Amino acid sequence: MGTRILQRVIAPALINSFKPYRHNVTQVKERVVCLNTALNKSIIRTYAKSKDRGKDKKDKGLKVQVDPMLMSELIPVDKMKERCIATIDRMKEDYAKNLSLRSTTGSIESLIVKFEGKDHELQELAQIIRKNPKTMVINFASFPQAIPHALKAIHSSGLNLNPQQDGTTLYVPVPKVTKEHREALAKNAKALYIKCRDALKDVQNDFIKKAKKHTSVSEDLVFSVTKQIIAFCDEYQSKAKNIYETKHNELVGK
Missing domain, CATH: 3.30.1360.40 (Gyrase A; domain 2)
Known part of the structure; x- marks a missing residue:
């Protein structure tokens, strides 16, 4: 009789006393799982960003290789070159004629x-x-x-x-020759450079239009030639900029 009473009173009490511990363990496990999941997600996002940034830098650093033979399939490369050279020469003539400190x-x-x-x-x-x-x-x-x-x-x-x-x-x-006169000449030099740069961009746009008129060729070929035309004309724009910077330094006395 006494044993039955003990079983009815003490056993439920012992069982109830262990319930909070089981509940706490479950909560701890759930928190650990959630924490691990959050950490994993954040790590994955970080790696993705780093990878993307590296890819962007790599793509940005790539230099377009100009292939005159390939471009000649869509445009007259010699004529494009002649127009670019003529534009640069015109700028040089304007500099020599109008921007001399001695005369x-x-x-x-x-x-x-x-x-x-x-x-x-x-x-x-x-x-x-x-x-x-x-x-x-x-x-x-x-x-x-x-x-x-x-x-x-x-x-x-x-x-x-x-x-x-x-x-x-x-x-x-x-x-x-005064400082003001030097500054005025330097300003004119920049204006002539901008005129030359814009003329080179016009050459670039003209030949890109010519390339895109070819509808019987692949889009990849048109895309490649377009990129090469831009790279080709960029070289002459760089030459024009170097000529301007040299002239500017000469005029302002650097």
């Missing part, structure tokens, strides 16, 4: 004068001679009526020139 003769010769309703370069209307390092002589014997128009163009040119008239001749003192 403003080139700038005067190409100065635009509005005369009789048309635009003319000054050298078309007068004979321009460098009398000495400090003076230029502009002779309007052939078109004396153009003198007022020429004076107006010279005064508004920003070349810092102050011509003196004697009959049909203008005497133009060549100013000393």
Whole structure:
């Protein structure tokens, strides 16, 4: 009898006393599982980002190989090259003619004068001679009526020139090279470079359009040639930039 009473009272009490421990163990296990899952997920995401970044850097560093034979299947490569070279040469000529610190003769010769309703370069209307390092002589014997128009163009040119008239001749003192004059020339050099760069981009776009007109070839070929055209013209843009930077440093006295 006593044994049965003990079984009915003590046994349930012992069982109930162990329930919290089982519950706590289950909670701990669940938390460990959740923590491991979260850690695994975060590690996977981190590795994915690192991998992607490495891939982007690798792709960015790849240089397009230019194959003239392949490009010639879609475009006339020689003509594209000729246009690029001509654009660079034009920039060099403009620099040599208009951006010299030692002489403003080139700038005067190409100065635009509005005369009789048309635009003319000054050298078309007068004979321009460098009398000495400090003076230029502009002779309007052939078109004396153009003198007022020429004076107006010279005064508004920003070349810092102050011509003196004697009959049909203008005497133009060549100013000393000042810091302001250097900065003005450097600004003009940049403008001519931008003009050259834009012209090279026009060449690039023209030949990309020509390549894309070929609809009977594979898309992969058109894509490859397009990339090579861009790389080809980029080389000439780099040349133009180097020429500009050299000229800029010369003009500002670096």
